[in-house]
Amino acid sequence: MRVTNHGDFLTQLARWPRFFPVNVYLVREEDGLTLIDTGMSGRGEFIVATAKQIDLPITRIVLTHSDPDHIGGMDELRKLLPDAEIMMTELSAKVLKGDVLIDKQGNIIEPKTRNRVTSATADKLLQPGDMVGSLRVIAAPGHKPDQVAFFDTRDNTLICGDAFQTKSGLAVAGVIRWTFPFPGLATVDKPAALDTARQLRDLEPSRIASGHGDVLEAPTDALDRALDEAARKIGGGVRNVA
Numbered sequence: 001m002r003v004t005n006h007g008d009f010l011t012q013l014a015r016w017p018r019f020f021p022v023n024v025y026l027v028r029e030e031d032g033l034t035l036i037d038t039g040m041s042g043r044g045e046f047i048v049a050t051a052k053q054i055d056l057p058i059t060r061i062v063l064t065h066s067d068p069d070h071i072g073g074m075d076e077l078r079k080l081l082p083d084a085e086i087m088m089t090e091l092s093a094k095v096l097k098g099d100v101l102i103d104k105q106g107n108i109i110e111p112k113t114r115n116r117v118t119s120a121t122a123d124k125l126l127q128p129g130d131m132v133g134s135l136r137v138i139a140a141p142g143h144k145p146d147q148v149a150f151f152d153t154r155d156n157t158l159i160c161g162d163a164f165q166t167k168s169g170l171a172v173a174g175v176i177r178w179t180f181p182f183p184g185l186a187t188v189d190k191p192a193a194l195d196t197a198r199q200l201r202d203l204e205p206s207r208i209a210s211g212h213g214d215v216l217e218a219p220t221d222a223l224d225r226a227l228d229e230a231a232r233k234i235g236g237g238v239r240n241v242a
């Protein structure tokens with residue numbers, strides 16, 4: 001895992017950053033750290049050790065969405081951090097409990113048999129507009145219908161889950177980067193993803209921290225290019241044809 005700090009509050013922990021990057025983030029608050037996503041399993045102890053180096057406890061674990069690469073470490077982190085408050089959207093909580101499935105078209109369906117995805121459950125359900133410390137919860141459907149982003153109101157850092165990937169060049173979810181196609185291929189509703197991307201751009205983030213790829217500083221120009229590309233490839237964009 002590669003650990004890097006960005007701005008005053010954000011620490012990125014990147015697994016396999018060059019070939020198959022999967023990120024989790026620690027956000028510093030006065031009373032502790034918020035862990036955003038849990039990555040895949042097997043890195044819980046490293047995450048906790050990184051928090052110890054920052055010298056603050058992890059007091060909250062929040063999820064951007066319920067894909068396996070974002071929730072895989074949940075159960076080991078629950079054991080390592082029994083007092084941390086686990087937060088996610090209601091739909092993410094239902095997926096983790098095995099009450100619903102999100103199919104490849106983004107439909108929310110009842111499974112034939114209910115199998116828990118994690119034994120850990122939500123302590124608190126999140127809704128758009130809620131605050132988690134300094135982070136505002138923003139609805140970010142498209143990649144998956146349960147996805148939310150987190151916007152740090154202190155410095156305008158946007159932690160976007162898979163609404164964008166930054167690996168292989170900033171891309172809106174659903175636009176495939178063939179050198180790292182997985183977030184694009186796993187996007188269930190491309191028009192919704194484009195809509196979300198536009199709304200996130202309008203927040204004028206100072207940096208973008210994605211689930212996959214390096215943190216991107218001062219992303220305005222790159223965002224405009226990515227949105228333009230997505231409008232062409234996904235559709236729904238207003239294009240000046242003059």
Ligand SMILES: [Zn+2]
Pocket residue numbers: 067069070162183211212
């Ligand atoms: Zn992902």
